[in-house]
Amino acid sequence: MTRDEVRGAILDILSEIAPDENIESIDDNRKLRDQMDLDSMDFLDIVMELRKRFNIEVPEKDYEHLATMSGCIAYLQPLMLKKQVAN
Amino acid sequence: MAYDVAIIGAGLSGLAAGIRLALFDKKVVLIERHTEIGGLNSFYSRKHRTFDVGLHAMTNFSPRGARNTPLGKILKQLRFRHEDFRLCPQETSEIRFPGKSLRFTNDFEFLTQEVAEQFPDQLDGFLKLSARIREYDEISLENRSWISARRVMEEFLSDPLLIDMLFCPLAYYGNAREEDMEFYQFVIMFKSIFLEGFSKPLGGMHYILHLLADKYRALGGELILGNGVESLCVENSRVTALQLEGGQAIEASAVLSSMGYLETLRRCSPAPPQATEAAPGKMSFMESIFVLDREPRELGFDRSIVFFCTRPRFEYRVPGELVDVTSGVLCCPNNFRFPEPLPEGILRLTHQANFELWDRLPRKEYIAAKKECRARGLAELATFFPDFSDSVVFIDSFTPKTIHKYTGHIHGAVYGCPDKVKNGVTPVKNLFICGTDQGFLGIIGATLSGISMANFHVLQGHR
Numbered sequence: 294m295t296r297d298e299v300r301g302a303i304l305d306i307l308s309e310i311a312p313d314e315n316i317e318s319i320d321d322n323r324k325l326r327d328q329m330d331l332d333s334m335d336f337l338d339i340v341m342e343l344r345k346r347f348n349i350e351v352p353e354k355d356y357e358h359l360a361t362m363s364g365c366i367a368y369l370q371p372l373m374l375k376k377q378v379a380n
Numbered sequence: 381m382a383y384d385v386a387i388i389g390a391g392l393s394g395l396a397a398g399i400r401l402a403l404f405d406k407k408v409v410l411i412e413r414h415t416e417i418g419g420l421n422s423f424y425s426r427k428h429r430t431f432d433v434g435l436h437a438m439t440n441f442s443p444r445g446a447r448n449t450p451l452g453k454i455l456k457q458l459r460f461r462h463e464d465f466r467l468c469p470q471e472t473s474e475i476r477f478p479g480k481s482l483r484f485t486n487d488f489e490f491l492t493q494e495v496a497e498q499f500p501d502q503l504d505g506f507l508k509l510s511a512r513i514r515e516y517d518e519i520s521l522e523n524r525s526w527i528s529a530r531r532v533m534e535e536f537l538s539d540p541l542l543i544d545m546l547f548c549p550l551a552y553y554g555n556a557r558e559e560d561m562e563f564y565q566f567v568i569m570f571k572s573i574f575l576e577g578f579s580k581p582l583g584g585m586h587y588i589l590h591l592l593a594d595k596y597r598a599l600g601g602e603l604i605l606g607n608g609v610e611s612l613c614v615e616n617s618r619v620t621a622l623q624l625e626g627g628q629a630i631e632a633s634a635v636l637s638s639m640g641y642l643e644t645l646r647r648c649s650p651a652p653p654q655a656t657e658a659a660p661g662k663m664s665f666m667e668s669i670f671v672l673d674r675e676p677r678e679l680g681f682d683r684s685i686v687f688f689c690t691r692p693r694f695e696y697r698v699p700g701e702l703v704d705v706t707s708g709v710l711c712c713p714n715n716f717r718f719p720e721p722l723p724e725g726i727l728r729l730t731h732q733a734n735f736e737l738w739d740r741l742p743r744k745e746y747i748a749a750k751k752e753c754r755a756r757g758l759a760e761l762a763t764f765f766p767d768f769s770d771s772v773v774f775i776d777s778f779t780p781k782t783i784h785k786y787t788g789h790i791h792g793a794v795y796g797c798p799d800k801v802k803n804g805v806t807p808v809k810n811l812f813i814c815g816t817d818q819g820f821l822g823i824i825g826a827t828l829s830g831i832s833m834a835n836f837h838v839l840q841g842h843r
C-alpha cells in the first residue's frame with residue numbers, strides 16, 4: 294500500500310465511525326482528537342476496525358502513535374506492507 | 381454450539397451490547413424469555429391499539445452533532461445517524477407542587493430563569509449546584525464510596541421545597557432507592573432530564589427496538605425469542621453453559637446478563653453466596669393509560685410531562701397502601717413536536733405502588749383494586765388539574781405485579797437493586813452485568829450500559 298492508500302483506508306474508517314464529521318479538511322499533523330471530537334470509545338473503534346479490515350493488532354501501549362493522521366500512516370504503513378507480503 | 385458471547389435479555393442494553401459485539405465479528409447470541417423484544421420498554425396491543433409499556437419520554441435529548449453526550453455516544457457506537465432515531469423534542473414540562481411550579485424545556489436556561497423567579501434567594505446555590513453537576517464524571521466505571529444526593533443538595537440549597545421539587549422528577553425517572561439517591565445517579569438523572577431533556581421517537585419504542593434488532597441481525601447476530609435462561613451452570617467460578625427453558629444448552633466464552641444482578645446470581649448453579657447477601661430493590665409503580673376522544677390540549681393539558689405532588693413534602697418510598705396518589709407523573713405524548721398530530725389523545729398517569737400488597741390480592745380483588753386505585757388517582761389529580769374523565773374512551777392499567785411478570789425483577793422493582801455494580805463484575809469470572817443493575821438507567825442509559833459493558837469486558841478484554 295502506498296502512503297495515499299493507507300491514508301485513504303484510515304479516512305474510510307474515520308468516516309464509518311463518525312459519519313457526521315467533515316473528514317475532508319483533516320490536517321495530518323494536528324491531533325485527530327482535537328479536530329474531530331473523538332473520545333476513548335472512538336479510539337477503541339479505530340483499533341477494532343483495523344483488526345477487522347486488515348488483521349492488524351494495535352496493542353494498547355501503541356495507541357499514542359494513532360494520535361495524528363501522519364502518526365497513523367507512519368505506524369500502519371509498514372504493518373500493512375508486512376500483511377501484503379504474508380498474503 | 382459455542383459462541384464468543386451469550387447475552388441474556390433482548391431489552392435495550394442486551395440489543396446494544398449485541399450490536400457492538402456483532403459489529404466486530406464476535407459470534408453472539410441474544411436469549412430472550414419473551415416472544416417480543418424490548419424488556420422494560422416494550423410495547424403491547426389491546427383492542428387494535430399499540431401502547432408503549434415504559435415510554436413516557438426518552439431522556440438525554442441532544443441535538444444532531446453533539447457527539448459527547450450519552451445520545452451522541454450511543455449513536456456513533458452503534459453506527460446510527462441522529463435522524464435514524466426520528467426524535468421529536470418536548471414542548472414544556474413542569475414540576476407542580478402546592479403553591480409553586482417550575483417549568484422546564486430542553487433549554488436549561490429556561491429552568492434557571494424559573495428558579496430565579498420562583499426561588500430568588502436560592503438562585504446562587506442552584507447555579508453552584510449545576511456547576512458541580514456539570515463537572516462531575518458520572519459515567520466512570522469505578523465504584524466509589526456512597527455520597528447522598530440529598531446531602532449534596534442541602535450544601536447548596538436551603539429551601540426544602542426546592543430540594544423536593546428538583547428531586548421528584550429525578551427519583552421517578554431513575555431512582556432504585558427509597559428516600560435518597562446516590563449522588564452519581566442523581567448527576568446522571570439531572571443531566572439527562574434538566575441539562576439535556578426529553579423527546580419521543582416517531583413510531584414509539586416499537587420503531588426504535590426494531591431499528592436495533594434489524595441492525596443486530598444484519599450484522600449476523602442470532603436472536604432466540606420465547607426461550608428463557610433456566611440456569612447458568614458454573615464450574616470453577618466460570619459459566620460453562622446456559623441451560624434454556626426449552627431444554628437446549630448454550631456454550632459461550634463470556635456471558636452478559638441484563639436480567640438484574642440478584643436475578644442472575646440466583647439462577648447460577650451453584651449460586652454464589654452474594655445471591656442472598658445483597659438487598660433487592662423495592663420501588664415500583666402503577667400506571668394508567670387513558671385514551672381520550674380529543675387532544676389533551678383542548679382539555680387544558682398543554683404540558684409534555686408534569687411531575688406533581690399534592691402534599692407539601694414529597695416522599696419517595698414504597699407506600700403503606702396499594703398506591704400513593706398524592707404524587708405522580710402525568711405524561712401527555714401528544715405534546716411533543718411530532719410532524720403530524722398523533723391519531724388519538726393520550727394521558728398516562730404514574731404513581732408509586734407497593735408490590736407486596738398487589739401481589740397478595742386474589743384475581744377478582746386485584747381487578748377491583750385496579751379500578752378503585754385508578755379512580756382515587758383521578759380524584760386526587762382533579763384537585764390540581766382539569767377533570768378529563770368525560771373524554772376517556774379507553775383505559776388500561778398496569779401494576780407492580782404486571783412489571784414483575786414481564787421483567788422478572790424481584791418485587792417488580794422497575795429500577796432494580798439500589799446498589800449498582802458499575803463495573804459489571806460478578807463473583808463468576810466470565811459473567812458480567814449490563815443494563816438496569818449496572819446503573820445507567822432509562823432508555824439511553826440502558827443502551828449506553830450495554831455498549832460500555834461489551835466494550836470493557838469483551839472487546840477490550842478487561843478480565
Ligand SMILES: Cc1cc2nc3c(=O)[nH]c(=O)nc-3n(C[C@H](O)[C@H](O)[C@H](O)COP(=O)(O)OP(=O)(O)OC[C@H]3O[C@@H](n4cnc5c(N)ncnc54)[C@H](O)[C@@H]3O)c2cc1C
Pocket residue numbers: 388389390391392393394411412413414417418419420421433434435436437438439607608609610638639665667783786787788794814815816817821822823824826
Ligand atoms: C413503567 C416504566 C416506565 C418507564 N419509563 C421510561 C421513560 O419514560 N423513559 C426512559 O428513558 N426509561 C423509562 N423506563 C426505564 C427503561 O425502560 C429501562 O431503564 C430500560 O428499558 C432498561 O433496559 P435493560 O436492558 O436494562 O433491562 P430490561 O428491559 O429489563 O431487559 C431485560 C430483558 O431480560 C429478559 N429476561 C429476564 N429474565 C430472563 C431469562 N431468565 N432468560 C432470558 N431473558 C430474560 C427480560 O424479558 C427483558 O427483556 C421505564 C420503565 C418502566 C417499567
